[in-house]
Amino acid sequence: MSATVTPIRGDTSPPSLDPVMSLVSTDLNKVNTVILDRMRSDVPLIPELAGHLIAGGGKRMRPMLTLACAKLLDYPGDRHHKLAACVEFIHTATLLHDDVVDISDQRRGKKTANVIWGNPASVLVGDFLFSRSFELMVEDGSLKVLKILSNASAVIAEGEVNQLTAQRRIDTGEDRYLDIIGAKTAALFAAACRIAAVVAERDEDVEKALDAYGRNLGIAFQLVDDAIDYVSDGETMGKDVGDDFRDGKVTLPVILAIARGTDEEKQFWRDAIEGRRVSDEDLAHAKDLLIHHNTIADTMTRARHYGQRAIDALGPFANGQAKSALTEAVQFAVARAY
Template sequence: MASIVPPNVVPFRRDRAPSLDPMIQLVAADMNQVNAVILARMQSDVPLIPELAGHLIAGGGKRMRPMLTLACARLLDYSGARHHKLAACVEFIHTATLLHDDVVDGSNLRRGRRTANLIWGNAASVLVGDFLFSRSFELMVEDGSLRVLRILSGASAIIAEGEVNQLTAQRRIETTEARYLDIIDAKTAALFAAACRIAAVVAERDDATEEALAAYGRNLGIAFQLVDDAIDYASDGATMGKDAGDDFRDGKVTLPVILAHARGDAAERKFWRDAMEGRRNSDEDLAHATRLLRDSGAIADTLQRAHHYGQLAIDALAGLGGGVARAALIEAVEFAIARTY
């Protein structure tokens, strides 16, 4: 599929499409250790738990968040092994939130596969999500650092707050851009920030390094979510691995919608209100919404903002070393902006 990046958004790279491959290669050996922890800790005497958890964990995700923990540790020349369990902890937190999100959203597809809630039901998905959260806290405690525990447990609470904030904003076309940014900062960026920050803790670096890595992760997370929200209208189900237009039909007031509604005439604003309140949700309505988003520049401006936050993420790495680790972290940002899935 052609890139969704519009002509007025200047890409980070011009020589080739950015990729996660440099980061994957950088942390490959460490990731083998993380995967071993994940496999061991998702086991249970109750067969449904590893079966359901394994369905999502093995479902083709990029494992970007745990890879960020490992890559940031490499950036700081950390040579120990604490980050293996902590990266697994980050992945368990993320997987638990996905299980819960799919129940809340009533999703049928995740990464191109049927969702766990569709196969095993909502109750099982919620309870296995709870199990994975519990496993993540076990791993935090085993690490023995109160600082790590504070960072990751705090992120878990912030993620939950963000999801509740998003739920209460659902179908409310009057949702402001500021509130939208608060929502994505909490539900997405908080875990990116925590995943990066804990690398500085295990490497025993100073507060300034912690803050720099947290800023890198947070801005990357915001950029990542902005692109996700644009993709929901500018891509297709086969590319995304989920049903196209899910946000539209669920009445999620994301930045593209906020911008298009603000720029629309009276008829267009009425359309957006009707759509977000559930009265206009057919395929034809989705196609009309996509045209309005393109014509108003809402998708282009959402991607431009993603580019801005991506640059902030790259800037946060200044002074934290160089080499292949820094290059991989920078290209991860470029990938997050340029991806179409």
């Protein structure tokens, strides 16, 4: 089949997740049933804490990708319901652990679980959700699915450790940054899409195409997140503005600003990243430097580049509702900052 390239949209209407949500709504209800069922436990704290995050306003983007990719392939079965729930459990477990590591107190506009129930409970319930995800993988019965999702879980953990060791290091470069976001964010996007090709029993080329779609979408998604951290507001983001700055995380906007800055600016970034300049005034100064050197705009340009690569990966597939919805999902991810 010849490739069909669909460009990033050129019209003025805001992109939305509504098409993909409409496409998978019936399937997503079945996934939510699995999630609620597998969150059950005789220990009341487990469903209480897990439910706080799972029901906390997330868009379910990763499981929706599994369902939408299955639609793209005209998969007629129901294996993807449990696997989409598995993907959501992996994602939720990593969020619980991340909030403990980052000492976060807000997510999606609500208090984080670690603030309400404490760090030990958050870590242990995260472990519970990881365990549930592996139960669902095993129940599916496919060694290939198990390999894809278990590998993604390991890669995510490696990415988080890599980010932790890069924290407060001004010498963190763009290559390492891309390695970090490729692991901690894009790996699960890629796996969520790829497993749809496995359950639909498609060949390796289809698997690779969906993997490429998800991976590039994940990178674009994280690039936008890292730009938003400096230019959006707490209400829009659902987390505190400037968290990355205060945590000493060296993201692409900062990497570019350091490379383009004067000696005086480089010293400011060194002091900020190492934790000596983290006041509101310092954050405002950081924003000014990022704007002056166009690094937010350039980060968004990179996000659009990876978004286009994701859309291009859908080229071999037939045009239709599923392909259109998956394309607009990319456009939505890239447009979130505005």
